[in-house]
Amino acid sequence: MPDPERSTELLWGTRARRGLDLDTIVRTAIDLADREGLGAVSMRRVAEVLGFTTMSLYRHVPGKAELLDLMRDAVTTPPGDEQPADWRSGLEAWARAGLALYQRHPWLIESSGPRAVPGPNAVAQFERALSIVAATGLPPAQIVAVVTLVGGFVESAARQVVHTIAAERESGLTHEEFWGARDSLYEHLDRYPTLSRIYEQGGYDEPLDPFEFGLQRVLDGVATLVRDEKRDESWCVVCGDPVAVTGKGRPKEYCSRACQQKAYRKRTSAPGRDPG
Amino acid sequence: MPDPERSTELLWGTRARRGLDLDTIVRTAIDLADREGLGAVSMRRVAEVLGFTTMSLYRHVPGKAELLDLMRDAVTTPPGDEQPADWRSGLEAWARAGLALYQRHPWLIESSGPRAVPGPNAVAQFERALSIVAATGLPPAQIVAVVTLVGGFVESAARQVVHTIAAERESGLTHEEFWGARDSLYEHLDRYPTLSRIYEQGGYDEPLDPFEFGLQRVLDGVATLVRDEKRDESWCVVCGDPVAVTGKGRPKEYCSRACQQKAYRKRTSAPGRDPG
DNA sequence: ACATGAAGTATACGCCATATACTTCGGAGG
DNA sequence: CCTCCGAAGTATATGGCGTATACTTCATGT
Incomplete structure (x- = not known):
């Protein structure tokens, strides 16, 4: 069948380039998500933007779930390597960086779940948080729990911000406009004294x-x-075993009489040191 | 198109209908969501369970968004009216009750957003939290912020639990089974010292x-x-004005010499009271 | 010169929400 | 008694989604 359009394409070399690779697909999808939200990311839509058919994408990526995994990893920036002054300022900065990431890519919030396989960058961020909290000297299980807590807090706070922004874009109404128009709700609120x-x-x-x-x-x-x-939780300065703390009087330094004696002997035998 | 006004009306209204009625629809949808997750709740599916056509539902509810609003408030139990001993135990109990609600109805997590119109029960729960925190004596904006923080924490913790359970049902693998099979991930984790x-x-x-x-x-x-x-932030016991606090010595009780004198006069003139 | 296999395509299936226009049917008014 | 109205329920269609399956195209290696 003669097709003049096709001929023109071939003659003038303007035919859509064949060459669609994973990286291009992922970048396009991220772009789409950044600009129009995760809802705009469909296989059809991504392919359309690239000028290919929907099914062409499946030559490069197994499915949408995997595409989202790749998108997530691609936007997660690894932590810098500056040493924080103390655990508190370190955690604070870590949390702010997390929020900023979610703000740059709001769709991250909706795309991740507890089964999302972490990529190198995500693990590096986790490592960073652990190392910051480890400086507190807390026992290992508590270090993990603290990082989980702060991480969860960041995600939760980001979710509020991000949902609000998404709702504003989708409805065309700001937060204030939306709630300002809920008169029929406010009528009922007098019943609640506090x-x-x-x-x-x-x-x-x-x-x-x-x-x-x-x-x-x-x-x-x-x-x-x-x-x-x-x-x-205090530790014997000699053997490292825990020392019970009564809370009254001068804190104990040794876990037993034996350790106390050992320390005494070491002290008195050391040269150039005043005896106790 | 979601219609929050209509949701408000339905949530707060008292009108009832006959036949295939709103209440039946909402209960059926909740049942479906409890048993098979929010993903199973489609207009088709709900109608099918009830033995009606999809479109019959639209005679009673404007759309899916409003159905979700109604489901949400229907499962939200209002708070009891026991007075907590103190703000901390009160907030603790409130938070636990919140988690329990999410555990009974895991789909609540995914169904709610910052534009979800609250029903009477949700507002009652919010009122409850405010009244508990108000007992701290914090300024109003901080009371609101504390309730937001604790509410967000509960939602965040619930989300972890609920997502994990949902993933277990959908994949047929427990949390441990899933992560136990990620050997190819663990191989890479030696690089992270902490x-x-x-x-x-x-x-x-x-x-x-x-x-x-x-x-x-x-x-x-x-x-x-x-x-x-x-x-x-301490307040003069006589006039209520703020009193500057130095942090050293006995805390001041009066904002000025005048108030101190006023209190003295009142004390000495009161009958049956030892002079100070 | 021709087979191979990867890239890209066309079509179809079964989901989803819901707009529109219909049939059915109980009950009120003439 | 009949007629008509309006509400309840139904049928069909539209345009979205992910993706299975089977195809055409075409550069490359032998």
């Missing part, structure tokens, strides 16, 4: 930033834990 | 319960805030 009182006292006039407020509370909570652990 | 060390020290052998651990840290953080606010 809610009404707090509203009247201006509790909603200038809401505190949930991320900054929450982060400080969570870190305060971790600080409390660090202090407590320091207080009631 | 991660390896913590693993070797048994940091993953008996993980701390993320909910219980996190909740205590968050509440510790709130407690720190309450103490701090108490310390540097």
